[in-house]
Amino acid sequence: MGLGIDIIIFVSAILVGIFIYWRESNGNGAYRFINKMMNSKELQMSADNPKGFVYKQSFIPRLLFVVISLLVIGLILQFLTPIKVFTNFYGLSGLATFATGTIIGTYLANFVIKTTKVVEEKSDSIGDLLGDAVEKGKDLIEDLKPATTEEIEEVKEDIQPEPEPEVEKKSARDRLKDKGLM
Template identity: 40%
Template sequence: MTLEIIIFILSILFGIALYWRESKSNAIYRFINKLTHNDELQMKPDNRKGFIHLQPFLMRLVYVSLLFIIAAVILQYATPIQAFVQYFVSAIVGTMVGTYIASAFLFARNSTKKETIEKVFDKGKEMVHEFTEDVKETFESKEQPAPETKETPKNTAEETPKKSARDRFKDKGMIK
């Protein structure tokens, strides 16, 4: 159990280092992409995707598992010990956790740059301005002064029949 915890912690550090390395340069992924794809389907020069970096969960899991399966096969033939399965599962899970920890830190570093914060602030100001303009327009249209009429005492006999609530809602366009 202790060895599994040590392997898990070391694999988290390995996952962080692997993700950081691929975020800096994806030369191996680019080379394999060049070998396996024709010219039309090859990666663009500005694409930063790697085996781990910018990959969805399943592809990241496949590449990490493939890496550890190759390592397990090499160790299986190099040493006489046969009890590596639980260690490799621990290493795969730890590496996946490490890659997501590293991506969270790299994402946080990129999202706190001054230009990004200024862009978000300007976008927020525009949204607030648009919202306040919409609110002002609706209140201004509702607050039009009503024409002043002199109130005269009305006789009950002279009262004209008022519109029903349904007719008033139809006039306002609230119901059809």
């Protein structure tokens, strides 16, 4: 088992993480059920709280959920199938790679979902910004078009500097005399 299988496991885990996060963003029934079973009525989460096992969780609870879930799946694989997860290096390496990929996948899904919401909220202003950019681009193209000879003459007249008034300049000898050096 080499690096190739680790890459396949890692990419698969990212996809699993994205799927888990997406499913929990649409509904948190399992989290709400466990919350209802474990907590008293006063401590239970409110009905409008969207938090799940990985959705809207900080890093540590998300990491704990992923690792504990993978350990349970690893134990099931270890004892019920011929796949030995915990008895060799490759199994542990695959488990660690899968956990890392799943965490990265959840954060990647979080980024995509937040970006989609921002784009949906700002879609009208993005259209306005795009229209302004098009108008500015048209003005820029007009500025870059070759000018006619009349326009060139007008620009030359505007650019010609006014002559500076000449100030009487003293010679070097007079300046030295003024300083008392001569």
